[in-house]
Amino acid sequence: MLELLWLPLVVGPESHGRQRPDRGMSGRQAGAMSTRYRAFANPPASRLICEGSALPGRAGTTNRMRVFDNGSRPHLVVFDLDGTLYPRERYVDLVLDVISRGLVELSGATSDAARSRVAVLRAMMEENWDDTSTTTFMIAEGVNAAKWRDFRTQHLDIASGLTPDDRVVGHVAHLRRHVPVALLTNNTRALADQILQKIGFPDDAFDGVIGAEDLGLGFKPSPAAFQAVVDRLGVPARNTWGIGDRYDIDVAPLAALGGAGVIVSGPTEIGGAVRFLIDRSVDVLDRQS
Numbered sequence: 001m002l003e004l005l006w007l008p009l010v011v012g013p014e015s016h017g018r019q020r021p022d023r024g025m026s027g028r029q030a031g032a033m034s035t036r037y038r039a040f041a042n043p044p045a046s047r048l049i050c051e052g053s054a055l056p057g058r059a060g061t062t063n064r065m066r067v068f069d070n071g072s073r074p075h076l077v078v079f080d081l082d083g084t085l086y087p088r089e090r091y092v093d094l095v096l097d098v099i100s101r102g103l104v105e106l107s108g109a110t111s112d113a114a115r116s117r118v119a120v121l122r123a124m125m126e127e128n129w130d131d132t133s134t135t136t137f138m139i140a141e142g143v144n145a146a147k148w149r150d151f152r153t154q155h156l157d158i159a160s161g162l163t164p165d166d167r168v169v170g171h172v173a174h175l176r177r178h179v180p181v182a183l184l185t186n187n188t189r190a191l192a193d194q195i196l197q198k199i200g201f202p203d204d205a206f207d208g209v210i211g212a213e214d215l216g217l218g219f220k221p222s223p224a225a226f227q228a229v230v231d232r233l234g235v236p237a238r239n240t241w242g243i244g245d246r247y248d249i250d251v252a253p254l255a256a257l258g259g260a261g262v263i264v265s266g267p268t269e270i271g272g273a274v275r276f277l278i279d280r281s282v283d284v285l286d287r288q289s
């Protein structure tokens with residue numbers, strides 16, 4: 001099996017192509033030179049994490065986009081929804097409230113026990129967002145995955161708390177002029193459509209929207225979820241790139257199929273990820289062909 005080569009690359013979300021510290025360098029070279037690298041102590045041991053610095057003049061916005069590169073030219077980009085196309089802060093409190101109710105109604109926990117478990121989950125999220133999955137948590141609590149999906153769909157009303165985000169809509173549309181785009185979410189398609197509509201996406205903003213109904217038990221973080229997407233869109237997994245807020249959910253399962261991805265901390269970094277992938281999509285050479 002082809003050994004993946006994780007190349008550290010970073011592109012500043014707002015400065016790429018505008019400010020070049022050295023006119024003799026490309027934006028990408030300059031960005032890479034100013035990047036701080038550190039190796040992850042935990043698996044996957046071979047990956048390197050790139051971290052940028054805070055963007056001057058943009059309070060609360062950091063450039064922490066992380067690129068997990070397999071050298072391929074993108075033929076498809078698969079977006080995550082929650083915490084990626086809208087801020088995770090809009091999601092966490094609402095989903096924790098629904099989880100608390102779900103523990104009581106689906107697994108018979110007392111209210112006190114449910115609150116206690118939710119406090120543990122919140123602490124896990126704060127400690128390690130990358131490795132905390134609400135779906136996995138509920139299954140570990142003994143809740144049937146399908147019942148949790150239905151309960152979550154019935155009670156989780158993320159859309160009502162969202163406001164339009166013309167920038168993120170524009171970034172996705174810009175990317176789609178170069179590369180097909182899909183949305184992959186563990187939400188039902190109906191819930192995803194409500195959320196996309198509130199953000200301001202037109203109905204046909206994605207070449208495919210793959211939701212819970214399409215995934216069965218093969219939901220993220222199963223690689224089967226990404227296999228369903230690449231099968232639907234008819235592209236090689238190796239040329240498929242994920243964009244999401246969670247490495248373990250949005251990139252690792254795709255990397256297991258040979259793909260690659262970019263991790264962002266939220267919608268403010270989508271522009272940087274899009275610029276990186278457009279640059280890559282027009283590269284003459286597919287770097288591993």
Ligand SMILES: [Mg+2]
Binds near residue numbers: 082
């Ligand atoms: Mg997410």
